Amino acid sequence: MMKKNNEIHILGAGIGGLTAAITLAKSGRKAIIYERKKKLGGFFTETVHGMMNYGHYFREDVIHFLKNEIGLDIRKSFYPIYRLKRYSPSGKNFFVKNNGKPIIYNFLRGEAENSLEKELFNQAINLGVKIYFNILKKPSDIDIIATGPSYSDFLGYGIHYHYLKSF
Numbered sequence: 001m002m003k004k005n006n007e008i009h010i011l012g013a014g015i016g017g018l019t020a021a022i023t024l025a026k027s028g029r030k031a032i033i034y035e036r037k038k039k040l041g042g043f044f045t046e047t048v049h050g051m052m053n054y055g056h057y058f059r060e061d062v063i064h065f066l067k068n069e070i071g072l073d074i075r076k077s078f079y080p081i082y083r084l085k086r087y088s089p090s091g092k093n094f095f096v097k098n099n100g101k102p103i104i105y106n107f108l109r110g111e112a113e114n115s116l117e118k119e120l121f122n123q124a125i126n127l128g129v130k131i132y133f134n135i136l137k138k139p140s141d142i143d144i145i146a147t148g149p150s151y152s153d154f155l156g157y158g159i160h161y162h163y164l165k166s167f
Contacts, residue, residue, distance in 0.1 A: 006030055008143045013040060013131055016146035018120035019072065025127035026071060033124070033131045034142070040121055040133075041111035050081075050104045062105055073123045077116040078105045 008024050010017045013035035021031035051062050058065045063080075066072045080102035087093050096103055108115045124131065139145055 007032055009034065009137070009141060010144045010146055011137055011139065011142040012146040012148065013037075013117075013121070013133070014146065014148050015116060015120065017144070018117070018124050018129075019070065020144050020146055021124050021129040021131075022072065022120065022127060023070070025124065025129050031124075031129045033129060034135045034137045035131065035133045036136045038134045039111055041109065041115060041117045046108065046110045046112045046115070048106045049109050050106050051078075053080075053102050053104055054098050061101060072120065074116065074119050076114040077119050078107050080105055 007030045008021075010020055010031060010033045013033045017033050017035075021033050024031040053062045060068075063074070063078065066074060081104045082097065082100075082102055084096045084103055085093060086096055110117060112118065121131070
């Protein structure tokens with residue numbers, strides 16, 4: 001639903017909501033974000049999340065994609081990992097490499113100064129996006145819903161990544 005003055009209302013000030021607002025602002029639209037939490041980063045205070053950089057997900061590299069194809073200005077929130085040791089329940093542990101390219105990027109998440117959320121927040125503010133915290137809006141008043149999960153309904157076991165300095 002389009003609001004007055006070409007405004008697009010977004011629910012959620014996480015990665016999805018901030019990225020949507022940045023994209024809209026760059027195309028000349030007026031974006032307004034409403035976040036129900038009191039602070040940036042939601043329930044993350046300072047944690048690290050990894051993003052795979054292998055397979056056929058991205059033509060070049062995930063950072064190249066985020067910067068050059070989506071247009072995000074990220075500089076400090078990520079760290080490239082070039083080699084991983086994978087641990088297996090069978091005891092057959094092995095190293096994974098990606099032919100000289102980072103195999104994964106670790107992103108700092110949450111409200112920390114160098115977090116991905118903080119970098120996107122600063123970019124959105126610089127583009128004129130209005131962001132309101134501690135506000136609960138009805139979905140019927142919103143154009144884009146970009147909220148995270150309301151709860152976790154499972155626990156999963158995945159890959160444990162161990163940073164190795166030397167090759």
